[in-house]
Amino acid sequence: MKTALSRLWPPTVATVCAALITARLTEYRVPLELLFCTGLAVFAAVADLLAPLASRTRTYSCPTCPLTVQVTNVAATEEARLRELATDHTAHTTRS
Ligand SMILES: [Zn+2]
Numbered sequence: 001m002k003t004a005l006s007r008l009w010p011p012t013v014a015t016v017c018a019a020l021i022t023a024r025l026t027e028y029r030v031p032l033e034l035l036f037c038t039g040l041a042v043f044a045a046v047a048d049l050l051a052p053l054a055s056r057t058r059t060y061s062c063p064t065c066p067l068t069v070q071v072t073n074v075a076a077t078e079e080a081r082l083r084e085l086a087t088d089h090t091a092h093t094t095r096s
Pocket of ligand 1: 091
């Protein structure tokens with residue numbers, strides 16, 4: 001079971017990356033405003049890259065029709081049932 005703490009690791013990793021990059025740039029006498037912008041950009045990029053990995057939302061799609069099922073915060077058995085429903089159902093609609 002995921003806790004709220006487990007969803008905090010992407011911003012934590014992003015903060016560490018931004019701090020490390022910013023610390024390295026201080027060795028080159030980069031102006032303070034550029035350090036701030038660089039740190040902020042690194043934080044945003046890394047946090048955005050890692051956020052889907054911590055997401056509790058899963059999407060399953062039917063391979064032959066546009067049906068998709070998106071599940072969030074469900075038990076493993078219920079998720080398996082919904083995944084099976086999305087991938088193996090009889091009432092396929094046509095793509096338009
Ligand atoms: Zn279908």
